[in-house]
Amino acid sequence: MTPQASQASAAAGLVLSVKDLSVSYGAVAALQDLSLEVAQGELVSLLGVNGAGKSTTLKAIAGVLKPTHGAITFQGQPIGGKTAEAVHKLGISLVPEGRQIFPMLTVAENLRIGAFGSYKAGSFAEDLEDMFQLFPILKQRYRQAGGLLSGGEQQMLAIARGLMARPKLLMLDEPSLGLSPTLVDQIFDLILSLKQRGITILLVEQNAERALQLADRAYLLSTGRVRFAGRPAEMSTQVDIAAVYLGEHGAVGAAVPDGAPAASASSATPGNPAASAGGAA
Amino acid sequence: MSLATFIEFVVNTLSLGSLYALLSLGLVFVFGIMEMVNFAYGEYITVSAYILYLLGINTSLPWPLVFLLGILGGAAISVISEIVAFRPFRGRSVEALLVTSFAVSLILQYTAQITISPRSKPVPLPGFFNQSVNVAGVVTPIRSLLLIAVTVLLLAGFSLLMKKTVLGIAMRAAAEDFTTARLMGVPANLIISCAFAISGVLAGVVAIFWVGRSGSAEPLMGQAPLLISFIVVVIGGMHSLVGSVVGGFIYAAIANVLTLVLPTSLLSFREAIMFAIVIIFLVLKPAGLFRGSYVEERVG
Ligand SMILES: Nc1ncnc2c1ncn2[C@@H]1O[C@H](COP(=O)(O)OP(=O)(O)O)[C@@H](O)[C@H]1O
Ligand SMILES: [Mg+2]
Numbered sequence: 001m002t003p004q005a006s007q008a009s010a011a012a013g014l015v016l017s018v019k020d021l022s023v024s025y026g027a028v029a030a031l032q033d034l035s036l037e038v039a040q041g042e043l044v045s046l047l048g049v050n051g052a053g054k055s056t057t058l059k060a061i062a063g064v065l066k067p068t069h070g071a072i073t074f075q076g077q078p079i080g081g082k083t084a085e086a087v088h089k090l091g092i093s094l095v096p097e098g099r100q101i102f103p104m105l106t107v108a109e110n111l112r113i114g115a116f117g118s119y120k121a122g123s124f125a126e127d128l129e130d131m132f133q134l135f136p137i138l139k140q141r142y143r144q145a146g147g148l149l150s151g152g153e154q155q156m157l158a159i160a161r162g163l164m165a166r167p168k169l170l171m172l173d174e175p176s177l178g179l180s181p182t183l184v185d186q187i188f189d190l191i192l193s194l195k196q197r198g199i200t201i202l203l204v205e206q207n208a209e210r211a212l213q214l215a216d217r218a219y220l221l222s223t224g225r226v227r228f229a230g231r232p233a234e235m236s237t238q239v240d241i242a243a244v245y246l247g248e249h250g251a252v253g254a255a256v257p258d259g260a261p262a263a264s265a266s267s268a269t270p271g272n273p274a275a276s277a278g279g280a281a
Numbered sequence: 282m283s284l285a286t287f288i289e290f291v292v293n294t295l296s297l298g299s300l301y302a303l304l305s306l307g308l309v310f311v312f313g314i315m316e317m318v319n320f321a322y323g324e325y326i327t328v329s330a331y332i333l334y335l336l337g338i339n340t341s342l343p344w345p346l347v348f349l350l351g352i353l354g355g356a357a358i359s360v361i362s363e364i365v366a367f368r369p370f371r372g373r374s375v376e377a378l379l380v381t382s383f384a385v386s387l388i389l390q391y392t393a394q395i396t397i398s399p400r401s402k403p404v405p406l407p408g409f410f411n412q413s414v415n416v417a418g419v420v421t422p423i424r425s426l427l428l429i430a431v432t433v434l435l436l437a438g439f440s441l442l443m444k445k446t447v448l449g450i451a452m453r454a455a456a457e458d459f460t461t462a463r464l465m466g467v468p469a470n471l472i473i474s475c476a477f478a479i480s481g482v483l484a485g486v487v488a489i490f491w492v493g494r495s496g497s498a499e500p501l502m503g504q505a506p507l508l509i510s511f512i513v514v515v516i517g518g519m520h521s522l523v524g525s526v527v528g529g530f531i532y533a534a535i536a537n538v539l540t541l542v543l544p545t546s547l548l549s550f551r552e553a554i555m556f557a558i559v560i561i562f563l564v565l566k567p568a569g570l571f572r573g574s575y576v577e578e579r580v581g
Contacts, residue, residue, distance in 0.1 A: 062464060084463040093464075100461045102454045109450045116451060117466025165466065 013040035013075075015169055015200050016061065016092075021070035021080075023053075023060045030056040031224040033070070038169065043191070043201045045211040045232075048221035054204040055097050057221070058171050061202075062094040063087035075168070089117050091168030095175065097204075099158040103147025107138055110146050110157055114164030123166075131160040134190065152183040159190065170194065171202045176210070188214065212236065286541075288419045294530070294537045296425035299432035300490055302529030304506050305513040306439070307483030309525040312514070313456040314476045316375060320382040321362055322510065323503025324389035325481050329355035329488030330404060330498035331397060337405035344407040352485030358389070359481025360474055371473075386503070393500035401499035404492045424493045435486065436526065439479075443522075448475060512559055518569025527570065 016038040023031040031053045038044045046054050059065045061072055063084040072080040079087050102110050111131065115124055132139040135156040141149060146157055155175055162170060172191065176184040188210050195201060195214065205211035212218055212232040220228040220239060228239055311319050332354040336347045366385045370377045413420045443449035455462040455472045463469055491506060492498060509532070517528025535558060539551050547554075 064460060064464065083469070084460070085466050085468045088464060088466040096461060096464065100458060102457045102461070104457055105450065105454055109454070112447065112450055113454045113462065113465045113467065116447065119447070161465065 014038075015040050015042075015075060016202070017071075017073040018057070018061065019071045019073070021057070021060060021072065022068045023056050023065050024068050029224060031060065034221070034224065034226055035070075036219050036226065036229070038200060038202050041198050041200055042216045043195045043203060043214055045208075045215035045218040046202065046204045046221060047208045047211060047218055048227075050206075051223075052221040053224040054221055055173055056224075058094055058096075058173050058202070058204060061087070061171065062092060064094075085117070088165065091165075092171065093162040093165050093167035093169070094171045095158050095162040095173060097173035097177065099151075099154045101146040101149075101154050101157050101161065103145060105146055106143055107141050107146055107149070107157055108143060110161050111138070111164055114161035116165075118165045124164075127164055127166065131163065134163075134193075135160055152179050152186070155179065155183075155187060156190075163194075167199070169200045169202065171204075173204045174206055175203075176205065176207050184210070284417070285419050288417055289421075290537055290541065292416065292419070292421050292425055292429075294534045296428045297537065298530030298533035299428050300487060300529075301509060301513050301533050302526040303432055303435065303483050304487045304510040305517065305525035305529050306436075306522060307480040307487070308507075308510040309514045309517070309519065309522060310483075311476050311480045312519055313522065314452065314459070314473060315367075315371075315378070317367070317378040317382065318511070319480070320379070320507065321366075321385035321389060322382075322480065322484060323505075323507030324386050325355045325359050325362075325484035325503070326488045326491060326506050327393060327498065327500065327503040328358045328389060329485040330492050330502060331393060331402075333406075333488065333492055334397075334402050334404045334498045348489055351488060352482055355483075355485025355488060356478045356481035359477040359484065363473060363477040368470075368473075371469075390500050390503075397500075399500060401497040401502075403497050406493060406496070410493050424490065428490050428493075431486065431490075435483075452476060512556075514569075516559065516562060516569060518571035521569070521571035524569055524571030531570075 014037060016036075018034060018036045021031055021034045022029065034053070034057060036044070036046070036057075046057060048054050056065060060067050061074075061079075063079070063082050063086065067080050070080065071078060074087070074090055074092060077090065079090065079092075102113065105113070111128065112119075112124075115127065137153050138157060138160055141153065146154065149157060159172070159175065162172075175191070176187050179187065184207065191201065191203065192214055203211055203215065212235060215232050217230065218228075218232050218235050219226050220235065228235055230238075307325075308319065308322050311317065311322075329351045333347060333351045336342055336350060340347075342350075362385050366381050367378060370381050410424045411422075413422050414426070415421070416426075441449075443453060451462065451467045452472055452475060454465070455467060455469075459469070459472075462472070487506060491502070495502070513528040513532045514525050515528075516531060517524030517526070532555075535555060536551070539554060540548070543551060543554075
């Protein structure tokens with residue numbers, strides 16, 4: 001195990017643990033032996049180029065995709081293979097890529113569905129007020145169809161909808177995608193304030209720089225495997241992030257944790273002695 | 282056109298349109314959530330009709346109770362067929378569900394033939410079903426007026442259910458994007474069972490009025506309503522509940538106009554002419570009158 005990973009497990013509460021997860025779409029393997037952990041109150045970033053397997057990872061955790069191999073444990077309970085609604089009930093909210101609000105439902109109805117599994121009249125009203133504080137625009141647009149909102153407003157609705165269930169783990173899939181710079185700032189400010197409230201967050205981002213600023217720890221994925229796991233500072237020094245995003249595996253000069261097969265790991269890190277360090281689990 | 286002819290045309294179109302609207306709503310409702318054309322839908326009407334027949338022949342229950350049991354029977358067979366036959370294929374190909382629903386349709390037809398009779402059976406109905414009243418000088422069957430009233434009430438209730446209850450909101454969410462709805466904790470089984478229950482209730486109500494016109498039940502009686510509802514849904518748009526209702530009234534209006542204007546010698550070609558109109562319509566407007574703005578997704 002990497003020092004970072006053991007640090008995470010040593011922390012008081014390990015909320016999520018993914019071990020050797022493999023997922024495929026038909027014959028195409030999207031994830032191979034992927035392992036990651038999220039501790040109580042942590043903000044963990046999942047980075048990687050388009051097609052690296054970030055969304056697949058979140059969908060497998062959320063129960064949308066069935067793992068072909070590996071274990072997913074949430075608060076000590078195995079959840080791999082459970083249905084999406086069952087996983088949600090345990091306290092995991094996924095704010096999906098591309099927002100996926102219900103465009104023909106009103107903002108009010110979108111939020112009500114967000115609280116579908118956890119509805120209690122008193123706490124619902126409270127949470128709604130809370131969301132109006134976080135996102136005043138949703139109060140103004142409360143009776144409008146979700147599809148009439150702008151992209152940024154839809155993203156806020158999607159996040160608010162995810163929060164309505166009071167999740168123990170909030171997973172955000174590229175929340176800044178396609179937004180203007182000002183809105184991107186707003187979204188990252190929001191993520192920071194959610195973190196400060198103590199919400200445990202697993203954040204998938206293309207915007208690696210911003211995501212690393214907020215994160216306690218980060219994982220770098222490429223072609224369905226973890227190429228790096230560690231603290232943001234280490235990642236910045238050991239990985240040429242710009243090069244990773246151009247798709248050069250050689251840019252990853254860091255450990256591959258948890259016994260990822262040596263072949264691809266070493267081919268990804270030619271001539272770098274650090275590569276062998278993390279191999280031993 | 283005389284005033285009497287006009288009133289007759291309006292009442293006929295409204296009552297026939299009501300029947301087609303309820304019929305099509307039941308088909309499109311399941312389609313919206315499951316992306317599945319349920320070929321067994323017509324047989325839910327058949328099952329309801331046979332329940333009316335069996336209770337009418339063998340018991341002396343009051344007719345409101347008989348009707349209620351007939352409707353509940355339609356809902357029950359709909360929900361049961363989903364759990365037993367469709368659920369195992371859920372998330373597989375659309376074709377698998379299509380073929381399965383075809384099989385369920387045939388099984389129900391054969392069951393009726395074997396257990397009851399291959400021939401049609403007269404269904405006892407309350408006397409007022411065959412009585413008429415005078416509306417502005419036009420002799421109007423009471424059941425036509427009843428059908429219009431029942432349809433107004435049902436559509437109002439349905440609309441309230443879909444807009445004001447959590448279950449209705451969840452069903453609309455699931456019709457828009459089933460996967461995301463499940464991510465919010467909306468249980469797939471509950472939503473699908475409810476959709477089939479509602480579809481079956483509508484089939485049961487249709488059965489009462491369908492039998493009210495023909496006076497009988499027979500094993501293959503579900504085929505005609507299935508075909509009509511399919512055409513109506515294609516006119517209205519596969520993805521729109523409102524479209525299926527509006528389409529029902531349009532289809533009824535076309536049928537009644539043709540009846541009025543066609544010379545007697547051509548009346549037997551009415552169905553063929555209607556199909557021709559529908560085909561022309563589809564060439565002009567392939568997506569139907571109403572397009573749901575959402576992207577359909579199958580239950581995974
Ligand atoms: N529905 C799908 N069917 C087949 N392959 C898919 C599907 N979704 C994603 N993939 C493939 O799986 C891999 C990982 O995709 P994804 O998890 O969406 O990546 P990311 O979110 O990191 O951009 C990619 O190679 C992608 O082409
Ligand atoms: Mg993605």
